[in-house]
Amino acid sequence: MLIGQQPKPFLLSVEGLTVSFDGFKAVNDLSFYVEENEIRVIIGPNGAGKTTVLDLICGKTKATSGSIEFRGKDLTKLKENQIVKAGVGRKFQTPSIYDDLTVFENLEISYPRGRTVFGALTFTRDAAVRDRVHEVAEMIFLKDRLNMSAALLSHGQKQWLEIGMLLIQDPDLLMLDEPVAGMSVSERAKTAELLNRIIKDRSVLVIEHDMKFVEDIAHKVTVLHQGQILSEGTMEKVKNDPKVIEVYLGH
Amino acid sequence: MNDSRFATRSELIGILVLAALLVVVLPLCLDVFRLNLVAKYLTYAFVALGLVICWGYGGILSLGQGVFFGLGGYCMAMFLKLEASSVENTKIQSTPGIPDFMDWNQITALPFFWKPFHSLTFTIAAVILVPGIFALIIGAAMFKRRVGGTYFAIITQAVAAILTILIVGQQGYTGGINGMTDLRTLKGWDIRPDHAKIVLYFFEVGLLFACIFIAQFVRHSKLGRILVAMRDQEDRVRFSGYSVANFKIFAFCIAAVFAAIGGAMFALNVGFMSPSFVGIVPSIEMVIYTAVGGRLSILGAVYGTILVNFAKTSLSESFPELWLFGLGGLFIAVVLAFPNGLAGIWGDYIQPRISKLIGARKPKSGWTDNSVADGAPAE
Numbered sequence: 001m002l003i004g005q006q007p008k009p010f011l012l013s014v015e016g017l018t019v020s021f022d023g024f025k026a027v028n029d030l031s032f033y034v035e036e037n038e039i040r041v042i043i044g045p046n047g048a049g050k051t052t053v054l055d056l057i058c059g060k061t062k063a064t065s066g067s068i069e070f071r072g073k074d075l076t077k078l079k080e081n082q083i084v085k086a087g088v089g090r091k092f093q094t095p096s097i098y099d100d101l102t103v104f105e106n107l108e109i110s111y112p113r114g115r116t117v118f119g120a121l122t123f124t125r126d127a128a129v130r131d132r133v134h135e136v137a138e139m140i141f142l143k144d145r146l147n148m149s150a151a152l153l154s155h156g157q158k159q160w161l162e163i164g165m166l167l168i169q170d171p172d173l174l175m176l177d178e179p180v181a182g183m184s185v186s187e188r189a190k191t192a193e194l195l196n197r198i199i200k201d202r203s204v205l206v207i208e209h210d211m212k213f214v215e216d217i218a219h220k221v222t223v224l225h226q227g228q229i230l231s232e233g234t235m236e237k238v239k240n241d242p243k244v245i246e247v248y249l250g251h
Numbered sequence: 252m253n254d255s256r257f258a259t260r261s262e263l264i265g266i267l268v269l270a271a272l273l274v275v276v277l278p279l280c281l282d283v284f285r286l287n288l289v290a291k292y293l294t295y296a297f298v299a300l301g302l303v304i305c306w307g308y309g310g311i312l313s314l315g316q317g318v319f320f321g322l323g324g325y326c327m328a329m330f331l332k333l334e335a336s337s338v339e340n341t342k343i344q345s346t347p348g349i350p351d352f353m354d355w356n357q358i359t360a361l362p363f364f365w366k367p368f369h370s371l372t373f374t375i376a377a378v379i380l381v382p383g384i385f386a387l388i389i390g391a392a393m394f395k396r397r398v399g400g401t402y403f404a405i406i407t408q409a410v411a412a413i414l415t416i417l418i419v420g421q422q423g424y425t426g427g428i429n430g431m432t433d434l435r436t437l438k439g440w441d442i443r444p445d446h447a448k449i450v451l452y453f454f455e456v457g458l459l460f461a462c463i464f465i466a467q468f469v470r471h472s473k474l475g476r477i478l479v480a481m482r483d484q485e486d487r488v489r490f491s492g493y494s495v496a497n498f499k500i501f502a503f504c505i506a507a508v509f510a511a512i513g514g515a516m517f518a519l520n521v522g523f524m525s526p527s528f529v530g531i532v533p534s535i536e537m538v539i540y541t542a543v544g545g546r547l548s549i550l551g552a553v554y555g556t557i558l559v560n561f562a563k564t565s566l567s568e569s570f571p572e573l574w575l576f577g578l579g580g581l582f583i584a585v586v587l588a589f590p591n592g593l594a595g596i597w598g599d600y601i602q603p604r605i606s607k608l609i610g611a612r613k614p615k616s617g618w619t620d621n622s623v624a625d626g627a628p629a630e
Binding site: 058079080081084089096097098100101110112114116117121123162169 | 468473483486494498501
């Protein structure tokens, strides 16, 4: 393993990352590197530790050991909201949106201004906010639903809305947990198109089971198995790796 | 839109209707005794208003608002008690110039923490700051550690119980179970006669509307929407870059300060303060007022408080033993059948008919109903 010898082109360097829950190592001595403007997809069987990796990066779970370096900052030492401020955005597996607010208000809350208590009290919805919300709403195909209650959106639209909320944050690293799960075929195609459009100027880390979708978007694929890396490389390489076929793709 | 900062148009109408009721209708229709009863009820409305922000919007159920009501009330009562205990008034005591209950408990000098309460300015600051800082400490200790939901409710209840025991136990410093009685004057102005009661009533209504406007401002700010967002998707808010704990602390503190203002007005209007307004039972009653009025409705909380208290007064006059069962039954009925309380009934059933009668020229989104919860456009 290349420890401590990485030069700086990486946006995210995960090294020796381990987390154990009561002795069970959900992620075990994991190291991987994500470059600027890269789409990296993490695949692997259930229980491989994929979601835990995202939890560790965004601070939801604390690492037992190892480091996560992002833009020169060690994320394991920051609080969740500081990690967001550093430029990491996270989408959850089930759509996490605010049902009681409108689509507009959902997007507005993610606008990166007025994040303190006082800032939120004095926040004004000025032209910059409105323009940005409209711009993102157009991207996520919800332009004409801005004043609708978010609870009334379809499952696919809720997923898009959450992606839109992340776009408004404008993170340098966008992490998506199964963004097309439960979507129809046409919604998947639209989501792939959306993702391809939004990766400009940012890196994306995606967990996905849908191999067709993975092939469409991935620059590089990491296969996790029992908390460790089984294989890593281009989709072509990973697909033909006998170990991967045995534990994951074969069935 | 310039009205989105404080209130929508229909909300403004609602506020004016309430103002007309409290400022014109009730003073004209009720005698001074009944009006003073309303003044007493309204002191609880401050608590209910705080609970709307804290519990309704923020989802933080506090079963210990009596603590803050009591702290505010005791701060005010200490000032009034000191003024009533002048050397002249207490010359028959073995130590003149200290409150009577201290003398009965063989205390011979005013305790140090009582001394600043000679000053009205200090007292007013203490009414706001003591409960505010206490809420800040509890909130920081709980929310930074991610204690929430039922656990938080139980802890607030424990705090209410502890404070009651403390007040009752430290009889010489607090007046014990009897509380602080025989409060007479405020800066020489007698608070007991009828005309003083009327002045105090209007002063209290003014303060209540100031608090309503603050609540409206919070609700229509982005902070209000973040509270609603946090209620359902705490993690999403956290991973959108907000410190969830700080927002919860803010909601809890503002509820505490509102409750304390109510408590201080209680001491002035009713003329005494006792631990029976601090403990678990009054704290839960205050939650019931909010639930009956509608926990998402700022004005609903005021109506809920007045109506439940009117029912309490009239029913407990005739069936004293039954009242507590009635209150419990009312709470269960409201939660099961009308989770949004009176405001929900108004918004769902009554207001649509009224708008139909008027000819549907008013937009929807009721004043007692809640446009945030409805997801109606706030733009």
